[in-house]
Amino acid sequence: MAKTKEFFNILHAHSEAKLNILDEYVVTWMRKIALGPFGEKALVIDGFSGTGVYDNNKHGSPIRLLKHAMNFCEQAEKHGWPAPKLMFLFIEGFDDNYDELLSNIYKLTRLDLTGEAGFERLPGFPSIEVSCQNGSFEDVLESLLGELKSGYTLIPSFCFIDPFGFKDTPFDLIARYLKNPKSEILLNFIYEETNRFIRAKDPKIQAHMKKHFGVNDLNELTELVSDKEAALRKEIVVDFYSRQLMENTDVKYVLTFEIKKSGRTKLILFYGTKNIKGIKVMKKAMWKVDDTGLYMYDDRKPLQDIRFAFTKEIEDEIMIGDLANQIFEYYTGSRAYIEEIEEFVLTDTIFPIEVYAKKALVKLEKEGKFKEVRNRKNKNTYPKNTIINFN
Incomplete structure (x- = not known):
């Protein structure tokens, strides 16, 4: 050709x-x-x-x-x-x-x-x-x-x-x-x-x-x-x-x-x-x-979208809050491994897990949305096999 x-x-x-x-x-x-x-x-x-x-x-x-x-x-x-x-x-x-x-x-x-x-x-x-x-x-x-x-x-x-x-x-x-x-x-x-x-x-x-x-x-x-x-x-x-x-x-x-x-x-x-x-x-x-x-x-x-650093921070906070709400709504009253939660984020939300998933979980924990977190040493961390009981 x-x-x-x-x-x-x-x-x-x-x-x-x-x-x-x-x-x-x-x-x-x-x-x-x-x-x-x-x-x-x-x-x-x-x-x-x-x-x-x-x-x-x-x-x-x-x-x-x-x-x-x-x-x-x-x-x-x-x-x-x-x-x-x-x-x-x-x-x-x-x-x-x-x-x-x-x-x-x-x-x-x-x-x-x-x-x-x-x-x-x-x-x-x-x-x-x-x-x-x-x-x-x-x-x-x-x-x-x-x-x-x-x-x-x-x-x-x-x-x-x-x-x-x-x-x-x-x-x-x-x-x-x-x-x-x-x-x-x-x-x-x-x-x-x-x-x-x-x-x-x-x-x-x-x-x-x-x-x-x-x-x-x-x-x-x-x-x-x-x-x-x-x-x-x-x-x-x-x-x-x-x-x-x-x-x-x-x-x-x-x-x-x-x-x-x-x-x-x-x-x-x-x-x-x-x-x-x-x-x-x-x-x-x-x-x-x-x-x-x-x-x-x-x-x-x-040409249209020139975002300043503080604007990006505000947008990130909104996205973290949105993902936190989706996670809590899906798991409220139940128990889940961190691997299950990450799979939910990947397959049922718009978000990549590296950017927002852990931050959303930290937000939920600070707001008292967890009854109990197992299989971890430090607060606000969610290593492999972590189990979260949601309120």
Whole structure:
């Protein structure tokens, strides 16, 4: 395929927000897999890699991912940790972009992937293996999944899916990938384009849309969004796709993040995982991009929202109070382990536990909302296995 230059010229702020979330998450994910009790090999799949470098010299996902991996290996050697075993599969369908990607990887790593189809070890970092595939995301992932022998699954894997439009990400393929036990996705759901064409009458567009949502009949969804105002229509679409992931794959947790450009919703990130530890890490990553609890980035915000330190402190106090009320309302008159409370915060509230959970519990304790706290030495601390009896 010929290169579509418009997608790869400049890294805009709204797209950088997406990559910042990827950065924050994938570093921790690699560490948890590679340095975990089993020291497993980890696979990162970048489904729409692009050239790796934008025209304004900012790095795209492939170069960012490789730099994170190299830094991780250097840190492991410095601390005497086992060398992390990391694999990267970069997929790029446009021929010119693919050639540039190989060139940019070579400039960073001195790894020559010209003519190579399999995984090659990174010079100086033998525990890192890299493969670049010149083909569509659908074809390459189909091939990868097809190579698995009966009864076998992928090694722990994370798939970053950042397409150009809705026709490039068939739901059934994503569902097949997610059948692997230790697999998860960060999907760039192209909302603006989906919203524009969801009720199109063209049979070809309808066929792509059905594959996009993983349905045989679009009537249910189109009837739900018909004549709805923009905010409600968006909520319906997000809920529908979330339910598709929850009901048709082994995903247990879904987290979304909205990204706006010039006030319009361009895309919505869908994170799907089977592991609550993944939600903990991803919430923290998303919170770094937007700490308002909205899970939304708007490229106009820096011009509109200049918050002073004291304003942030007031907002934090309000959020701590809000979370404290939610915890107390849920557990009032009952007993719970700290682990249960943290799971409730992660799965039933907007808050990441690192930022607000312990502060909310301290607030409740100071207000006399606890009957008794067991399995701890110091007041206002809540170590592992702490048991709290709520009034």
